[in-house]
Amino acid sequence: MTPSDKVTAPSLLASKGKRKIAMLTAYDATLARLLDEGGADVLLVGDSLGMVVQGLSNTLPVTLEEICYHGRAVARVTRRAHVVGDMPFMSFQVSSEKALEAAGTMLKQGGFEAVKLEGGVSVAEHVRRIVDAGIPVMGHVGLTPQSVHALGGFRVQGKGEDAAVRVVNDAKAVEQAGAYAIVLEGLPADLGRRISESLQIPTIGIGAGPHCDGQVLVCYDFLGMYREIHPKFVKRFAELGDAVVEATQRYVAEVQQGTFPAAEHSFGMAKPRTVGEPTGAKPLVDGSPPGYGPASDDGS
Numbered sequence: 260m261t262p263s264d265k266v267t268a269p270s271l272l273a274s275k276g277k278r279k280i281a282m283l284t285a286y287d288a289t290l291a292r293l294l295d296e297g298g299a300d301v302l303l304v305g306d307s308l309g310m311v312v313q314g315l316s317n318t319l320p321v322t323l324e325e326i327c328y329h330g331r332a333v334a335r336v337t338r339r340a341h342v343v344g345d346m347p348f349m350s351f352q353v354s355s356e357k358a359l360e361a362a363g364t365m366l367k368q369g370g371f372e373a374v375k376l377e378g379g380v381s382v383a384e385h386v387r388r389i390v391d392a393g394i395p396v397m398g399h400v401g402l403t404p405q406s407v408h409a410l411g412g413f414r415v416q417g418k419g420e421d422a423a424v425r426v427v428n429d430a431k432a433v434e435q436a437g438a439y440a441i442v443l444e445g446l447p448a449d450l451g452r453r454i455s456e457s458l459q460i461p462t463i464g465i466g467a468g469p470h471c472d473g474q475v476l477v478c479y480d481f482l483g484m485y486r487e488i489h490p491k492f493v494k495r496f497a498e499l500g501d502a503v504v505e506a507t508q509r510y511v512a513e514v515q516q517g518t519f520p521a522a523e524h525s526f527g528m529a530k531p532r533t534v535g536e537p538t539g540a541k542p543l544v545d546g547s548p549p550g551y552g553p554a555s556d557d558g559s
């Protein structure tokens with residue numbers, strides 16, 4: 260990868276009308292490495308981690324510290340993708356000052372390259388303040404999960420003309436405040452098209468139809484691992500949930516039958532040596548062995 264391959268806020272902005280953006284959520288280093296290798300343009304450490312990592316029923320309890328903790332893991336290993344962090348509930352709503360402080364913390368302690376925050380007209384001033392400090396902001400309008408109680412549940416938004424106009428105005432307010440991209444969640448496909456055509460910045464849809472400038476899915480949804488719910492907008496590109504259950508069943512059976520571990524997974528004893536004879540162990544080049552346990556009999 261050359262430095263010019265690295266996806267950035269300006270390169271995403273410039274992609275509007277040229278190529279579609281493929282964004283996924285990620286919460287840990289192992290999956291982030293794989294999604295980055297697979298070519299995802301953006302990795303979002305979403306506050307959806309409250310539901311898919313922590314097992315909560317909504318995203319509201321997720322904290323700034325938790326977002327930063329997962330951000331560090333993702334940012335540490337991601338080479339090409341643009342890494343964005345979700346501003347948690349109540350980290351930005353109270354005032355522009357608090358919003359700016361929280362966004363700064365996310366870049367300093369979470370390793371993020373940009374922040375995402377939910378809301379439209381009511382948060383436009385916060386967006387402007389953060390952008391003015393040199394921090395790229397991704398907006399998020401339509402179904403905003405942090406307002407789940409006000410919305411009366413996770414419901415499609417903007418279905419009637421008045422409601423649609425409110426979402427359009429929210430999106431425009433966020434764009435005018437300086438956002439470089441915006442997530443459109445849970446909207447009729449026609450409204451997703453209307454907003455995408457009326458903005459200069461790229462729209463990234465989730466349940467907002469095929470006309471957006473990009474798409475985002477929660478990683479455990481698109482891999483078929485989060486099986487509690489299967490919303491209409493989710494397409495499973497793999498069935499890793501089934502694969503994990505099946506692998507676990509085979510592991511349990513092999514442990515119980517004593518067929519795992521076999522000889523090839525076991526270490527031998529050291530050969531008897533005379534005093535002063537070299538051990539044969541390889542010197543450590545950087546002082547720390549790879550992995551989290553010895554890979555071979557000589558401890559290398």
Ligand code: KIV
Binds near residue numbers: 304345465475476477
């Ligand atoms: O929290 C999240 O994962 C999100 C995406 C679904 C857009 O906000």
